Amino acid sequence: MNKNTNQALNSETVMASFIGKKRFVWIILGIVAVVVVAAVVIPTTIILTNKKITTTEVTSTTTSTTASTRKSTSRVRRTSTTSTTTTTTANPSMRDWVETDSMADSRSVHTASVLNNGKVLVTGGLSDMIPLNSVELYDLSTATWARTNSMYYKRYQHSASILHNGIVLVTGGQGDGDCVVSSELYDPETEIWTNTGDMNTKRCLHTASVLEDGMVLVTGGFVDSIDHNSAELYDPSTGNWTPTGNMTHARRWHQASILNDGKILVTGGENDKGMMNTAELYDPLTKSWTTTGSMHDARVCHTASLLPNGNVLVVSGDRDDYLAELYDPITGNWATTESLRIPRTGHAASVLANGDVLVSGGREPGAYEIKSSEIYDLLTETWSMTDDMDCERYQHQSSVLPNGTVLVTGATNRITRTCNAELY
Incomplete structure (x- = not known):
């Protein structure tokens, strides 16, 4: 091989070596770029994926519970008119609280009922200690509130029950002065209120429960410094009220839960003798009351939630x-379960679709409103803290919507005075 040939080969070898090194450098730079992009994109994707702000699934709807609270003998709220008459379930996949549209009127000690069309009907309550007869509807599809026709009477500490035909029965409560005996009906299709039969007794701080046969059972309550042990039944077919068997104990600020066998469990409350730990059962078939096991702790302003296994928390x-x-x-007995992380009264409770229970707000020992929330795990029977609401709330309502989110409305709040509605 001659000299020129060797020089040509050496040149080609050098060029190939240079090109190989250059290609290697570009490969290294490409790998580095991929690693950098992955380091940024993957964590961001994980964060966005974990940040859930909506729920897309609902399994069933049963009932929501809201606590009653007391402030004074005349300014107190019965929690559970909606909570005792209905049970709500929600899918707990949304873990954050998000503010939604505000009601036209700030209010507390009101009722909130999820209608068959999915809207939420809010009635009455107190606004700056002034009784209201105003009514509003929340539409989940637009996330907005709209006024609807007002009730005939101003009322708070009243009850609201959804009848089998979808019409809402509002009973009793306190108006400008005394507790009232009147009842009225709201038709969601026409948005019109009509008067119906008066109860036999004026009542505030009572409970109202829709029975399997469609009748509505109203129990206890308070009027003219007298606690009631009486109960009465509303017949939607006639619009009339008839007395039924009396409870063993007079009580107000109590809770009433509809059990799976159709009986009504009444728990706790208060009368002139103080707080009560007693419980009793109403049998719609015999229209009579029987005592059942007493709670370990006397309670007033509590919540009572029917769980999927048939027990009551x-x-x-x-x-x-x-x-x-x-x-x-089944046994008629009570068993203690793990205590809450934070003591509270005047709180709200909703049963989620997986059987867990969301408890929100209330007041703690310093008598200040709180915005904390916690969840009771049905399987482990333990409590854990979840996200705080945006607003401190007391005497509010908690409703489970058709898409599984939990809507919280109203509040007594001495810090910010008013609270927007929120979704969980």
């Missing part, structure tokens, strides 16, 4: 009370 019951317990309808 009773939570708290005064500002110093962390305690929770379970009622077994």
Whole structure:
């Protein structure tokens, strides 16, 4: 091989070596670029994926519970008119609270009912200690509130029950002065209110429960410094009220839960003798009351939630009370379960679709409104804290919407005075 040939080969070798090194450098730079992009994109994707702000699934709808709270003998709220008459379930996949549209009127000690069309009907309540007869509807599809026709009477500490035909029965409560005996009906299709039969007794701080046969059972309550042990039944077919058997104990600020066998469990409350730990059962077939096992703790202003397994979870019951317990309808006995993380009264409770219970707001021992929330795990029977609401709330309502989100409305709040509605 001659000299020129060797030089040509050497040149080609050098060029190939240079090109190979250059290609290697570009490969290295490409790998580095991929690693950098992956380091940024993957964590961001994980964060966005974990940040859920909507729920897309609902399994069933049963009932929501809201606590009653007391402030004075005349300014108190019965929690559970909606909570005792209905049970709500929600899918707990949304873990954050998000503000939604505000009601036209700030209010507390009101009722909130999820209608068959999915809208939420809010009635009455107090606004700056002034009784209201105003009514509003929340539309989940637009996330907005709209006024609808007002009730005939101003009322708070009243009850609202959804009848089998979808019409809403509002009964009793306190108006400008005394507790009232009147009842009225709201038709969601026409948005018109009509008067119906008066109860036999004026009542505030009572409970109202829709029975399997469509009748509505109203129990206890308070008027003219007298606690009632009486109960009466509303017949939607006639619009009339008839007395039924009396409870063993007079009580107000109590809770009423509809059990799976159709009986009504009444728990706790208060009368002139003080707070009560007693419980009793109403049998719609015999129209009579029987006592059942007493709770371990006397309770007033508590919540009572029917769980998917048929047991009833009773939570708290005064500002110093962390305690929770379970009622077994089969044995008629109560068993203690893990205590809450934070004591509270005047809170709200909603049963989620997986059987867990969301408890929100209330007041703690310092008598200040709180915005904390916690969840009771049905399987482990333990409590854990979840996200705080944006606003401190007391005497509010908690409703489960058709898409599984939980809507919280109204509040007594001495810090910000008013609270927007929120979704969980």
